[in-house]
Amino acid sequence: MGQSIVITQSRTWPDTGVFEDLVRLRDKAPLVHCITNTVVTNFTANVLLAVGASPAMVVTIEEVADFVRIAQSLLINVGTITTADAEVMLKAAGTALETDTPWVLDPVAAGALAYRTGIVGELIRLQPTVIRGNASEILALSGSAGGAKGVDSTVSSSEALSAAVHLAKITGAVVALSGEVDYITDGVEVIRVPGGHEIMTKVTGTGCTLGALMAALLPISETALGAAASASVIYAVAGERAAKLSRGTGSFAVAFLDELSTLGIE
Amino acid sequence: MGQSIVITQSRTWPDTGVFEDLVRLRDKAPLVHCITNTVVTNFTANVLLAVGASPAMVVTIEEVADFVRIAQSLLINVGTITTADAEVMLKAAGTALETDTPWVLDPVAAGALAYRTGIVGELIRLQPTVIRGNASEILALSGSAGGAKGVDSTVSSSEALSAAVHLAKITGAVVALSGEVDYITDGVEVIRVPGGHEIMTKVTGTGCTLGALMAALLPISETALGAAASASVIYAVAGERAAKLSRGTGSFAVAFLDELSTLGIE
Amino acid sequence: MGQSIVITQSRTWPDTGVFEDLVRLRDKAPLVHCITNTVVTNFTANVLLAVGASPAMVVTIEEVADFVRIAQSLLINVGTITTADAEVMLKAAGTALETDTPWVLDPVAAGALAYRTGIVGELIRLQPTVIRGNASEILALSGSAGGAKGVDSTVSSSEALSAAVHLAKITGAVVALSGEVDYITDGVEVIRVPGGHEIMTKVTGTGCTLGALMAALLPISETALGAAASASVIYAVAGERAAKLSRGTGSFAVAFLDELSTLGIE
Numbered sequence: 001m002g003q004s005i006v007i008t009q010s011r012t013w014p015d016t017g018v019f020e021d022l023v024r025l026r027d028k029a030p031l032v033h034c035i036t037n038t039v040v041t042n043f044t045a046n047v048l049l050a051v052g053a054s055p056a057m058v059v060t061i062e063e064v065a066d067f068v069r070i071a072q073s074l075l076i077n078v079g080t081i082t083t084a085d086a087e088v089m090l091k092a093a094g095t096a097l098e099t100d101t102p103w104v105l106d107p108v109a110a111g112a113l114a115y116r117t118g119i120v121g122e123l124i125r126l127q128p129t130v131i132r133g134n135a136s137e138i139l140a141l142s143g144s145a146g147g148a149k150g151v152d153s154t155v156s157s158s159e160a161l162s163a164a165v166h167l168a169k170i171t172g173a174v175v176a177l178s179g180e181v182d183y184i185t186d187g188v189e190v191i192r193v194p195g196g197h198e199i200m201t202k203v204t205g206t207g208c209t210l211g212a213l214m215a216a217l218l219p220i221s222e223t224a225l226g227a228a229a230s231a232s233v234i235y236a237v238a239g240e241r242a243a244k245l246s247r248g249t250g251s252f253a254v255a256f257l258d259e260l261s262t263l264g265i266e
Numbered sequence: 267m268g269q270s271i272v273i274t275q276s277r278t279w280p281d282t283g284v285f286e287d288l289v290r291l292r293d294k295a296p297l298v299h300c301i302t303n304t305v306v307t308n309f310t311a312n313v314l315l316a317v318g319a320s321p322a323m324v325v326t327i328e329e330v331a332d333f334v335r336i337a338q339s340l341l342i343n344v345g346t347i348t349t350a351d352a353e354v355m356l357k358a359a360g361t362a363l364e365t366d367t368p369w370v371l372d373p374v375a376a377g378a379l380a381y382r383t384g385i386v387g388e389l390i391r392l393q394p395t396v397i398r399g400n401a402s403e404i405l406a407l408s409g410s411a412g413g414a415k416g417v418d419s420t421v422s423s424s425e426a427l428s429a430a431v432h433l434a435k436i437t438g439a440v441v442a443l444s445g446e447v448d449y450i451t452d453g454v455e456v457i458r459v460p461g462g463h464e465i466m467t468k469v470t471g472t473g474c475t476l477g478a479l480m481a482a483l484l485p486i487s488e489t490a491l492g493a494a495a496s497a498s499v500i501y502a503v504a505g506e507r508a509a510k511l512s513r514g515t516g517s518f519a520v521a522f523l524d525e526l527s528t529l530g531i532e
Numbered sequence: 533m534g535q536s537i538v539i540t541q542s543r544t545w546p547d548t549g550v551f552e553d554l555v556r557l558r559d560k561a562p563l564v565h566c567i568t569n570t571v572v573t574n575f576t577a578n579v580l581l582a583v584g585a586s587p588a589m590v591v592t593i594e595e596v597a598d599f600v601r602i603a604q605s606l607l608i609n610v611g612t613i614t615t616a617d618a619e620v621m622l623k624a625a626g627t628a629l630e631t632d633t634p635w636v637l638d639p640v641a642a643g644a645l646a647y648r649t650g651i652v653g654e655l656i657r658l659q660p661t662v663i664r665g666n667a668s669e670i671l672a673l674s675g676s677a678g679g680a681k682g683v684d685s686t687v688s689s690s691e692a693l694s695a696a697v698h699l700a701k702i703t704g705a706v707v708a709l710s711g712e713v714d715y716i717t718d719g720v721e722v723i724r725v726p727g728g729h730e731i732m733t734k735v736t737g738t739g740c741t742l743g744a745l746m747a748a749l750l751p752i753s754e755t756a757l758g759a760a761a762s763a764s765v766i767y768a769v770a771g772e773r774a775a776k777l778s779r780g781t782g783s784f785a786v787a788f789l790d791e792l793s794t795l796g797i798e
Contacts, residue, residue, distance in 0.1 A: 308572065315734045
């Protein structure tokens with residue numbers, strides 16, 4: 001991790017590639033299997049519907065493998081994990097690996113709590129296509145020391161960039177590091193996505209649903225790196241526009257869905 | 267199923283019967299026991315409160331039978347069913363049958379996944395008052411071949427109409443077939459409810475909460491057929507009005523609750 | 533309970549103490565561990581984020597004790613309790629007692645259903661700092677007869693005031709009795725908080741999230757009585773302002789979050 005990190009490119013809206021990904025997403029409407037936390041299920045479904053994807057939450061052990069086989073991609077978010085969820089997540093991820101279904105791991109609060117950190121470790125061995133987290137989570141997973149307060153990071157994304165590159169190298173996953181600036185890396189390239197708005201940290205699920213959007217774009221984009229970067233750009237521009245139209249956090253969440261549902265089709 | 271289907275009537279807002287049902291609903295504020303999926307619990311409660319009903323989600327095996335005895339009606343939606351939920355749903359439906367409590371079954375993704383299709387079959391034997399589903403679900407339950415993509419139908423409601431009539435005949439339930447046009451049938455009469463707006467398919471829970479509204483109207487309306495039709499008309503008009511006032515899917519969901527909470531009392 | 537109840541003070545916005553509590557809340561951003569019902573998880577997180585707190589829902593038996601040790605306060609709301617939840621709640625409350633972590637108990641529908649009433653009794657023995665409920669719940673817990681319809685009270689808050697004072701005396705908890713007027717008491721003092729708006733009863737979770745706000749203020753305010761009173765005042769003023777800006781229940785919920793997120797920083 002001592003090497004210097006070179007940021008390969010910086011992307012913002014409008015970007016031809018991102019725009020094309022969004023158009024293809026609305027056209028193909030991929031079925032995205034979401035196993036996510038109970039706080040953000042509704043917002044996640046609405047975000048995915050807004051951008052034209054087809055979300056479905058199938059979460060019981062009897063069905064989860066069958067549904068991974070039907071879906072075009074999978075999201076696993078451990079935010080409110082329970083003992084029963086852990087078994088479901090491992091089976092889903094194992095089936096995704098077996099069937100070459102691209103999948104996103106959102107390791108909420110990994111590093112802060114021993115149980116989920118262990119489960120996240122097992123999930124990583126099942127080869128997520130993308131790992132999306134904040135600086136604390138990425139630092140913890142890369143084996144570095146990091147700071148977290150509950151589910152929120154106390155470290156900035158730039159401080160965790162070398163950890164993200166390292167994590168991508170050791171896991172083979174694309175690592176999407178979310179923060180004031182997002183960084184997306186496959187261990188070789190690093191894409192920088194600035195933008196967004198601070199109010200996004202005051203609305204629950206803006207990070208979790210970014211992971212869901214990455215899952216939606218995985219079967220659409222040419223590369224996983226491109227899918228994760230497109231998702232970040234779409235989020236940044238929708239967040240900026242929504243922030244301008246809102247009076248507080250309630251109207252921001254509404255405007256954010258409005259922007260996502262009209263972006264690229266105005 | 268070879269017989270020709272005759273549509274008995276078509277209902278739209280304003281309709282005297284529907285209006286009276288809505289007024290009675292606000293007046294009586296029935297207690298509606300909801301066992302529904304984790305994606306739409308909040309939206310379901312807010313929809314029921316908006317129209318004047320009193321929703322309650324009681325979902326543990328120790329309490330579910332007691333609460334069915336207290337409630338005026340019951341909703342069972344299998345969207346995010348788990349092993350534990352299945353036991354709770356069967357006990358609730360069994361108690362509803364025993365106590366003559368009217369209940370609505372929403373068989374989300376039945377036909378697409380074996381486990382839930384089996385549970386839905388068991389639930390149907392416990393005599394739901396209304397079965398509300400999309401074309402794919404109704405086709406699957408009636409024993410016909412149908413298309414589904416995850417939780418969304420790939421078949422239009424008119425294509426599934428004869429399956430709905432057949433399902434009503436073999437189960438004794440009113441069948442409410444949701445789609446661009448809704449059809450509600452008891453196996454003899456068929457009520458057609460046009461309207462609504464396409465944006466409703468881009469907001470999660472618009473179908474699920476329609477089932478909840480049917481449950482709220484069951485103890486209010488003179489017949490189950492009338493309850494389901496009133497719910498569809500209320501939804502169609504609230505959806506149309508909200509669509510006119512919204513800029514995207516976020517503001518649509520807000521405006522939809524606003525319309526439901528003011529409809530008939532403007 | 534035959535003694536006459538003296539209301540010590542009445543608080544409304546602007547109140548210097550409440551304002552200072554809110555400023556300190558935004559400054560300290562306490563980590564609030566929420567174990568709450570599945571209907572209101574999202575709204576609860578958004579309410580806490582709006583006022584500057586840092587919410588986290590950690591709900592599995594393997595993690596709950598560890599997380600209580602990290603958090604500054606705890607909320608336990610039994611609204612959609614399951615068998616597994618009960619074990620988690622008891623372990624969380626036991627750890628809170630052991631570690632002197634202040635915690636709020638929201639005994640939704642206690643008295644109406646035997647199972648949860650039993651669990652709530654066990655939780656009360658683990659010494660909640662605040663018990664927040666409606667009149668029916670407080671009457672039931674104090675051993676008085678009370679009326680409830682599902683999760684809503686059929687008795688006004690003033691009728692339950694002496695029960696609240698009694699419950700505070702026998703448990704040692706501050707009791708926050710919510711209704712048209714809120715009363716907060718430690719068994720000696722009684723603080724009256726008028727205000728709010730009737731539309732709040734038509735949006736799910738306005739009571740549940742008030743309990744969450746009390747939990748957020750417990751590590752901030754000088755006394756538990758003050759924390760509960762500040763939360764009620766903040767809710768009353770945000771509710772009144774939001775009601776003026778809304779067209780129905782959908783826009784009310786949005787405006788309510790907007791008000792909470794801007795209150796005291798306009």
